[in-house]
Amino acid sequence: MRSIRRFLIITLLAIVTLANFVAAVRGYLGSMDEAERLFNQRMMQQVDLLNYALSGLTEQVQHQHDILLLPERELDKGASLELQWVANDGQLLARSAAMPTTVVAPLKAGFTFVNFDHYRWHLLVTPSADNNSWFILAERDDQRYRLAESMILQAVYPMVLAIPIIGVVIWLVLAIGLKPIRRLAEELRQREATDLHPLDQHDMPVELAQLAQSANDLLRRLGASFAREKRFSGDAAHELRTPIAALKIHCDNLLQEQAVPSDTALRLQAGIQRMHYLVEQILVLNRTAPDHFMGQFEPVNLTVLVKEMIAEHSAALEAKHHHIEFDGDESWVMGDRLALETLVNNLVGNAIKYTPPGGRIAVNTWLRGRSVVLEVMDNGPGIPEGQHERVFDRFYRVGGDRHYSHTPGCGLGLSIVKQVVDLHDASIHLTPSRFEHGLLVMVTFAAYVPSAQDIKNMRSNPLSHTHRTLGDDTSADE
Amino acid sequence: MQILLVEDDALLADGIMNAVRQAGFAVNWLSSGKAACTYLVAEPPDILLLDLGLPDLDGMEVLKLVRQKKLPTQVLILTARDSTDAKVAGLDCGADDYLTKPFAREELLARLRVLERRLGNASSAVISVGSLNLDTTHQQVWLDGEPLALSRREYMLLKALVEHVGVIQTKEGLEAKLYSWGDEVASNAIEVHIHNLRKKLPDQFIRTVRGIGYMVPHP
Numbered sequence: 001m002r003s004i005r006r007f008l009i010i011t012l013l014a015i016v017t018l019a020n021f022v023a024a025v026r027g028y029l030g031s032m033d034e035a036e037r038l039f040n041q042r043m044m045q046q047v048d049l050l051n052y053a054l055s056g057l058t059e060q061v062q063h064q065h066d067i068l069l070l071p072e073r074e075l076d077k078g079a080s081l082e083l084q085w086v087a088n089d090g091q092l093l094a095r096s097a098a099m100p101t102t103v104v105a106p107l108k109a110g111f112t113f114v115n116f117d118h119y120r121w122h123l124l125v126t127p128s129a130d131n132n133s134w135f136i137l138a139e140r141d142d143q144r145y146r147l148a149e150s151m152i153l154q155a156v157y158p159m160v161l162a163i164p165i166i167g168v169v170i171w172l173v174l175a176i177g178l179k180p181i182r183r184l185a186e187e188l189r190q191r192e193a194t195d196l197h198p199l200d201q202h203d204m205p206v207e208l209a210q211l212a213q214s215a216n217d218l219l220r221r222l223g224a225s226f227a228r229e230k231r232f233s234g235d236a237a238h239e240l241r242t243p244i245a246a247l248k249i250h251c252d253n254l255l256q257e258q259a260v261p262s263d264t265a266l267r268l269q270a271g272i273q274r275m276h277y278l279v280e281q282i283l284v285l286n287r288t289a290p291d292h293f294m295g296q297f298e299p300v301n302l303t304v305l306v307k308e309m310i311a312e313h314s315a316a317l318e319a320k321h322h323h324i325e326f327d328g329d330e331s332w333v334m335g336d337r338l339a340l341e342t343l344v345n346n347l348v349g350n351a352i353k354y355t356p357p358g359g360r361i362a363v364n365t366w367l368r369g370r371s372v373v374l375e376v377m378d379n380g381p382g383i384p385e386g387q388h389e390r391v392f393d394r395f396y397r398v399g400g401d402r403h404y405s406h407t408p409g410c411g412l413g414l415s416i417v418k419q420v421v422d423l424h425d426a427s428i429h430l431t432p433s434r435f436e437h438g439l440l441v442m443v444t445f446a447a448y449v450p451s452a453q454d455i456k457n458m459r460s461n462p463l464s465h466t467h468r469t470l471g472d473d474t475s476a477d478e
Numbered sequence: 479m480q481i482l483l484v485e486d487d488a489l490l491a492d493g494i495m496n497a498v499r500q501a502g503f504a505v506n507w508l509s510s511g512k513a514a515c516t517y518l519v520a521e522p523p524d525i526l527l528l529d530l531g532l533p534d535l536d537g538m539e540v541l542k543l544v545r546q547k548k549l550p551t552q553v554l555i556l557t558a559r560d561s562t563d564a565k566v567a568g569l570d571c572g573a574d575d576y577l578t579k580p581f582a583r584e585e586l587l588a589r590l591r592v593l594e595r596r597l598g599n600a601s602s603a604v605i606s607v608g609s610l611n612l613d614t615t616h617q618q619v620w621l622d623g624e625p626l627a628l629s630r631r632e633y634m635l636l637k638a639l640v641e642h643v644g645v646i647q648t649k650e651g652l653e654a655k656l657y658s659w660g661d662e663v664a665s666n667a668i669e670v671h672i673h674n675l676r677k678k679l680p681d682q683f684i685r686t687v688r689g690i691g692y693m694v695p696h697p
Contacts, residue, residue, distance in 0.1 A: 249493035252583030326689030
């Protein structure tokens with residue numbers, strides 16, 4: 001993945017290094033020229049000194065037979081300056097120890113290069129002030145070069161050393177400079193999918209404020225379209241429920257008017273029932289979808305809720321002569337009441353629907369340590385093991401549309417159950433029933449320990465025994 | 479018994495009126511909230527069947543008017559809004575009952591009968607299940623024409639069961655109906671009362687649903 005920080009660090013370091021390198025090369029070359037000039041100047045000063053020291057001595061020295069030998073001085077560093085003193089006729093008057101006994105260059109004034117003694121030498125050949133003799137000053141080129149270079153490198157080293165230090169500094173500065181971006185990213189990452197509050201633009205650098213402004217515009221548009229969609233679900237509910245209610249009551253009236261209900265009227269009733277069921281299930285699916293969920297979590301006495309939901313199915317249980325039993329510990333969970341009712345309703349409704357008449361159904365809520373296990377078990381046909389995963393898919397029906405029980409349904413019931421399970425961070429598990437055959441559905445929630453206030457609230461809840469939820473009258477007519 | 483239906487959907491209103499008339503009630507229909515407000519004040523009906531989603535005025539406003547003017551009208555709300563919040567808001571505003579669309583004809587009629595009883599109409603104060611008659615006005619019970627001596631709690635328990643024939647009543651629900659919050663309720667209080675009731679009633683009149691509660695099945 002591309003990283004602004006990495007890009008900036010690499011680019012800046014490359015630029016700094018390159019600039020340093022160019023500066024160093026330029027400095028090196030410039031300094032070398034300068035050093036050359038300095039060394040040459042030194043030679044010329046030496047000549048002045050020699051003129052001063054040796055003026056008038058030429059005659060005297062010329063009559064001696066021996067060549068004057070200047071002692072050799074060991075230098076640990078730098079370039080040693082060597083000398084030959086030559087009479088106008090080419091006779092060597094004096095030399096330093098490192099110089100050969102022959103004159104190393106023609107007597108022609110000026111700077112020149114000469115090779116001898118395995119080295120390359122810088123020479124300054126110049127006549128003495130009285131024009132009686134010549135001075136030849138020599139410096140080894142390699143020594144000169146090494147001295148100049150070591151001096152220049154002393155100056156260039158810090159530049160090289162500075163590069164990693166500059167790198168670290170750039171890294172730190174970028175870290176500080178890019179902090180607002182990281183903070184913004186973190187804030188966006190930690191948001192819930194449903195949180196569409198605008199970003200806080202306070203304290204934000206200009207560059208990011210623009211981005212945040214655009215993001216806020218986007219969030220606002222998104223929020224508006226969410227609100228529209230939510231309104232649409234509400235409107236759709238109203239728009240669909242009213243005509244279904246009209247159909248339903250006319251159909252009920254028709255059945256009432258007929259002394260013996262006709263097949264056609266009964267089929268009409270079943271069709272309306274099915275349409276009602278489908279519409280309700282789609283609405284519930286929409287309402288419990290994680291992105292739309294607007295419910296509120298509160299402590300819920302699952303045991304009482306389960307019993308109420310079973311009571312809501314009284315008519316259907318009676319019609320199919322099922323034997324239903326409840327047993328279990330009083331169990332509380334943190335959850336959305338409406339969503340939990342839908343969950344229990346769909347599970348109990350399925351058990352009633354798919355179990356042949358005269359069947360057995362057992363519902364339990366067990367406290368298992370820190371978990372609450374809701375069990376709904378029947379002795380119906382069950383679901384083949386291989387289809388356990390698929391039953392949670394939307395519109396999937398066991399055995400396809402030609403279900404042996406001819407039970408109307410839309411294949412959304414268990415998708416809704418799964419959605420509610422996910423909403424509560426619970427888990428769902430299908431296994432064979434403990435009866436001789438059939439299905440056992442286990443939903444495991446985190447247990448909630450109720451406070452005295454919760455228990456009191458439950459007793460005074462005016463709706464706990466009156467409200468009706470999805471599925472009661474639907475299953476009643478099957 | 480005068481019923482006023484306020485519902486903007488003509489097809490549904492037509493169906494409701496047919497059902498209600500077949501059941502022996504007199505019913506008038508208005509499709510607008512403003513018209514309903516005028517009519518209500520001039521001629522308060524016994525029961526108001528009120529749709530909340532009216533085009534000109536929110537049904538809640540009509541409901542508030544009924545309660546402000548202290549009209550002697552029982553209000554049954556009919557609505558497609560089914561959230562708990564909407565129900566609580568409706569009941570808090572003074573609705574007597576709440577029915578979510580779509581509803582079954584029998585459910586609508588049953589709720590109307592309950593409201594009628596609350597209005598103190600003597601003719602419908604008697605609940606009959608088979609050979610048992612329960613007079614809610616005089617709090618008396620007859621079995622095969624013979625009066626039955628019941629304690630106050632036994633009577634309340636029997637009433638709670640026969641008011642909802644064919645519907646399981648949970649033990650917790652019955653306890654809430656029989657006792658106030660402060661009362662000490664023995665864990666087997668309901669069982670004891672049921673046991674005593676059964677001695678006075680025919681076999682299988684009250685059915686036990688294990689672990690859940692009790693039910694008086696359809697005769």
